[in-house]
Structure formats: structure tokens, C-alpha cells
Amino acid sequence: MTDREKLIAKIRALTAKTVAAGCTEAEAMAAAEKVAALMRDHAVSETVIDMEKASIGVKFDVRSIKTRVCTAVAHVTNSAMVHLREGRDKTVIYVGAAPGPQIACYLHDVLHRAIEGGVKEFRKGAFYKARRSDKTRRKAVEDFVDGMIRSLVCRLLLMFRANISTARGDQARAALDEMFPKARMVRPKEAKARFADATYAGDRAGARVNFRHGVERGGVAGLIGKAGA
Structure with missing residues (x-):
């Protein structure tokens, strides 16, 4: 602390x-x-006192395309996020009015587990195995992940569109800036697709993920607060 x-x-x-x-x-x-x-x-400020935060460990760096998932999760839960690294430990912290940060960590875990599972299945497929070098295989996985993330983020935004509040999001970002004054904006690296088939496979994998059932069973939907509230 x-x-x-x-x-x-x-x-x-x-x-x-x-x-x-x-x-x-x-x-x-x-x-x-x-x-x-x-x-x-x-x-x-009073805004900071009213805010909660929740954290979850990650394996990826701040410039990874996977941070786009974190940004989307923060957005739909009316939270803000920061990626911290201390030695080998990497953590994503979500800040916002309760229960936003707790819900953000739940969604974060669901989506990143889905991506990990999708990559495992992709590596078993013929397209991945047909790549002849480690470099092209890594690129194929990157394109697959990019496609899967785009699909999952679109579904997430659609699912939670009624919960998103610009005002609450702004308050969360202001609180995060106050809590972490030394934090700076780092943009994820641009994904330059090479293998369209891998990207399409990722998109289809994202469409198959049944995270709605887990979200509804977990009592997440409807707990964040309606837009404009």
C-alpha cells in the first residue's frame, strides 16, 4: 500500500x-x-474518497493488443484502468464507483480466459501447423488474437450499452489520475494483419464465446447503473 x-x-x-x-x-x-x-x-478530492478499486494480475505488457480488452471492460463498467509493473509482477487496476471495479475484474477474467482457450484451440488447427517458422506462427497467433479481441469487444459494448454512463466514466478517470499522478498514456501497438484467415478465425472464435451466460449467472448485468444516472 x-x-x-x-x-x-x-x-x-x-x-x-x-x-x-x-x-x-x-x-x-x-x-x-x-x-x-x-x-x-x-x-x-471527494471523488477519490467515494471511489473503489480492484486489481488483477496479468501476463501481458502494457503495449499488448490485449490491453484493448481492459480498456473496453473499464468503459462498460464506468471505470478507469491503469497497467502497473513492479519487477516481474504486472497488474491491471480498475477504479470506479462500486461495484464497477469488482465487475470489471470479473469480466476481465472471463474474457482473457476465453482468449487463452481460443489460442490453444487455434494452435491445434491446420492453418497454424502449416506455418513453417516460429516467426510466422507467432504472427498467425497475433492475428488470431486481434480478430478475437475485436469480436469480444464489440459484443461487450453491445451487451452493456445501456449501463454506460459518460459522467461516471469521467469521474472514474479523474479519480484514477489523482490516485496515480505519475501514470502516463501508452497506446497498444498497432496490429498489422498478415494472415486474414487467422483474423477471421479469431473473429469466429470470439462470436462463439458464451460469456453472456456466465455474466447473467454471476449477477453482473444491471448492477453497474444506467447511463445518465
């Missing part, structure tokens, strides 16, 4: 000291004054 995260945790603990929670009026007033001073002295 960073110093800023400790500060935010302290502020949240102080805001919980209310009369309704069993504190005296004097204790609640003292806590409120301390909160105001901490927020003023450390430039912490």
Missing part, C-alpha cells in the same frame, strides 16, 4: 466516525475537521 493509499484509507476511516455509527457529536465533529484538513493539505 502506497503512502497515498494509506492516507485515503485513513480519511475513509475518519468519515465513518459518525453519530449514527455510535460516536458522540464531539467525536464526529473532530473527525470531520480532521478529514477536511487532510483533504486540503494533501489535495485529496
